[in-house]
Amino acid sequence: MSQRIECSRRTCRWTGENSELSKVLDPKYSAKSLTVYNYVCPKCGSKSYYELPEPIITERVEHANALIKVISEHGRKFFDHKGTIATLELDKNGKVWLIDEYTKARVYTQYNGTWRRFHHGGTLRDLVCAMRDYITKGKKLSIEWIAPARCNPENGSIWGYDKEAAAAVRAAAAQLPIIEQGEQA
Ligand SMILES: [Zn+2]
Structure with a gap:
């Protein structure tokens, strides 16, 4: 077992x-x-x-993990480390954890201080927090969260995705239930 x-x-x-x-x-x-x-x-x-107890995966956790998967398949492939994809999960107290794809450690997303064992920067941390709030409160994400454009969109995304990769990840993400519908990708 x-x-x-x-x-x-x-x-x-x-x-x-x-x-x-x-x-x-x-x-x-x-x-x-x-x-x-x-x-x-x-x-x-x-x-x-x-x-460790088995993770609690609700429908909204699945929706958030679907977004992580889409992001991992485009551009710089954030949340993918050699085929290991980061995942979100709930514990029995309703708290959200991220299993970091690189450190393979659980990161407690409700913590306000430095996230040790989380190997991304503040932009992706903010995105993880938005996904956490979707899981706990059902608050959907605006498509603006995904590969946000630089001031001059010709320069690609602040994620470091070029224009094409940013457009592709947004188009894929826009189909997901975690993303607010009725907005242009
Ligand atoms: Zn160890």
Whole structure:
């Protein structure tokens, strides 16, 4: 049975399934010519981790994750790291977490201070907060959130997407239920 776990090392907090743990020989036993394996965090090698409950995925969480997926498929492919896509989820207290695609750690999105283990800047953090509010309050996002244009639109988007990629991601996002309808993409 697969079990979701989180690394207990504070600086790591890798999240994944127990089947993803790394199997390493225990050096203590190797010295005595015994083969004993340890299962350790694949990111930091820590032997200590704890079980995490399965994520709570509501319809609105699915809508938000669909937007993340669309963004990950265009331009600079934010939220995609070598095929791992960031995901949002709820806990049993109704709080929203983001699993960062790069650090593979859960980021608590209700926190006002610095988001450790979130490896994007303020623009995408604001977008994650907007998705969080959609999940918790049902407040849809304006299409203006997606790849916003620079003052001179010829220069592409403030996301660093060129004009074509920005137009493509907006056109795809405009179809999603999380985006306010009746607006021009
Ligand atoms: Zn770890």
